[in-house]
Amino acid sequence: MTTPASSAKPRTFAKIVTPPPGPRSREIVEREKPFMAPGTQAFSQLAGIAVEKGKGAVLEDVDGNQYLDLVAGICVASLGHGHPAMAKVLGEQAEKVMIGSFTSAPRARLLESLVGLAPAGLEGSRAQLYSGGAEAVESALRLARSHTRKYEVVSFWGGFHGKTGGVLPLLGSDFKHGLGPFQTGMHLVPYADCYRCPFKLEHPSCGNLCVDFAREAIKRQSAGSVAAIIAEPIQGTNGNVIPPDDFLPAIREIARELDAVFIADEMITGFGRSGKMWGVQHSGVKPDMITIGKAFGAGYPITGLVAKNEICGAKPWANPSFSSSSYGGNPLAAAAAEVAIGTVVKDDLVGNSHRVGEAMLAALKPLVDRFPFVGDVRGRGLMIGLELVKDKQTKAPLAKKACEFVYLEGLRRGLLAMTYTNRVRINPPLVITEAQALEAVDILTEVLAELDRKPDLWKA
Numbered sequence: 526m527t528t529p530a531s532s533a534k535p536r537t538f539a540k541i542v543t544p545p546p547g548p549r550s551r552e553i554v555e556r557e558k559p560f561m562a563p564g565t566q567a568f569s570q571l572a573g574i575a576v577e578k579g580k581g582a583v584l585e586d587v588d589g590n591q592y593l594d595l596v597a598g599i600c601v602a603s604l605g606h607g608h609p610a611m612a613k614v615l616g617e618q619a620e621k622v623m624i625g626s627f628t629s630a631p632r633a634r635l636l637e638s639l640v641g642l643a644p645a646g647l648e649g650s651r652a653q654l655y656s657g658g659a660e661a662v663e664s665a666l667r668l669a670r671s672h673t674r675k676y677e678v679v680s681f682w683g684g685f686h687g688k689t690g691g692v693l694p695l696l697g698s699d700f701k702h703g704l705g706p707f708q709t710g711m712h713l714v715p716y717a718d719c720y721r722c723p724f725k726l727e728h729p730s731c732g733n734l735c736v737d738f739a740r741e742a743i744k745r746q747s748a749g750s751v752a753a754i755i756a757e758p759i760q761g762t763n764g765n766v767i768p769p770d771d772f773l774p775a776i777r778e779i780a781r782e783l784d785a786v787f788i789a790d791e792m793i794t795g796f797g798r799s800g801k802m803w804g805v806q807h808s809g810v811k812p813d814m815i816t817i818g819k820a821f822g823a824g825y826p827i828t829g830l831v832a833k834n835e836i837c838g839a840k841p842w843a844n845p846s847f848s849s850s851s852y853g854g855n856p857l858a859a860a861a862a863e864v865a866i867g868t869v870v871k872d873d874l875v876g877n878s879h880r881v882g883e884a885m886l887a888a889l890k891p892l893v894d895r896f897p898f899v900g901d902v903r904g905r906g907l908m909i910g911l912e913l914v915k916d917k918q919t920k921a922p923l924a925k926k927a928c929e930f931v932y933l934e935g936l937r938r939g940l941l942a943m944t945y946t947n948r949v950r951i952n953p954p955l956v957i958t959e960a961q962a963l964e965a966v967d968i969l970t971e972v973l974a975e976l977d978r979k980p981d982l983w984k985a
């Protein structure tokens with residue numbers, strides 16, 4: 526147990542032996558700098574550390590500092606770091622065969638388990654496998670177009686589905702500014718982001734105006750050829766935004782009215798992240814298709830889609846070599862995903878996500894009353910969002926400098942969390958223990974108390 530000088534509570538898991546970034550980290554980062562193109566993830570640039578190894582929810586840098594990792598590779602590290610079953614299967618499978626799209630026993634077993642786990646609506650469905658999230662979403666759109674013989678797609682403000690050309694126009698943020706022109710026939714409508722309701726209303730007295738608005742907007746803006754509506758069950762990149770449970774079923778109904786496919790992008794929410802196996806299970810909405818990734822391979826890059834059997838046969842998507850890719854479902858990827866999802870089931874990581882998530886949420890909720898700049902705390906399972914604001918009335922976002930202070934002060938105390946923007950995302954590995962999670966909350970609380978003592982910073 527260590528007690529950092531600056532903190533009140535002793536630490537059991539986070540251990541800082543030299544202020545980060547330490548000398549070895551700095552040396553490696555400097556070595557890489559001339560060759561690494563700009564644009565890597567903001568939290569890694571800000572931290573300036575080089576990683577060495579990890580165990581479960583603890584990540585260690587090359588200077589021996591140990592951090593509680595609430596980033597988890599942005600929801601990728603479902604099994605945490607250094608999972609022995611993953612290491613074993615990767616080694617064993619790499620020695621046998623890694624490459625190619627011939628059927629392999631791991632792939633056959635994986636597909637059977639995957640389809641067996643699929644949410645209601647996708648019983649007896651089929652899956653196709655890829656290696657990137659955006660690639661899987663693009664394939665889902667190709668399949669929706671093949672099936673409906675229509676071409677337009679509806680997505681949501683605040684939504685994120687990757688960075689490739691076919692999904693860029695679906696992003697509901699300024700991320701796409703400067704990257705046009707985009708594919709035509711893409712329409713964006715408001716998501717039920719109730720803390721920042723675009724209509725400045727409150728649920729349920731709003732009567733779900735955003736849904737009525739979406740219906741009207743599609744009617745007036747589209748060419749009457751909507752092939753798909755795609756939505757995240759909980760918006761991850763936008764700040765772990767949880768819609769009311771009646772939102773997605775109402776959107777699904779619009780898809781039905783339009784004879785369009787309803788795609789739930791479960792890239793982040795899938796495999797237990799939100800305390801249920803699938804994000805759609807919170808509202809009971811039945812998708813026609815889901816896209817999956819991140820936790821699917823627990824770090825091995827494997828993604829995919831699961832679609833209703835009657836949709837999967839649609840051509841040209843279903844023609845030989847049309848839905849495939851170079852790396853999709855190769856024997857190594859399949860073996861990794863088999864361990865990843867098998868462990869989620871065997872070790873009841875969905876239950877752990879629910880239980881530990883509840884404990885974290887209960888510990889974080891009081892921060893709204895304690896600090897003038899914590900506007901909201903919300904969460905489902907290990908998918909928790911905090912709003913950092915300058916003013917609770919106007920909800921004006923906390924300035925970037927203050928958010929970066931929260932991130933860097935956390936790092937100094939052994940906490941890695943996506944606190945560098947005003948919509949804080951907390952998403953640790955699903956294996957995190959309650960004791961680890963609560964220690965992480967303690968550190969975050971200390972950091973926020975530190976910020977509270979600097980009104981010039983948080984009011985700026």
Ligand SMILES: Cc1ncc(COP(=O)(O)O)c(C=O)c1O
Nearest residue numbers: 657658659685686687790792793
């Ligand atoms: C919901 C969602 N869909 C798709 C993607 C794209 O995944 P990838 O970065 O693997 O292309 C992401 C990435 O964060 C995501 O959050």
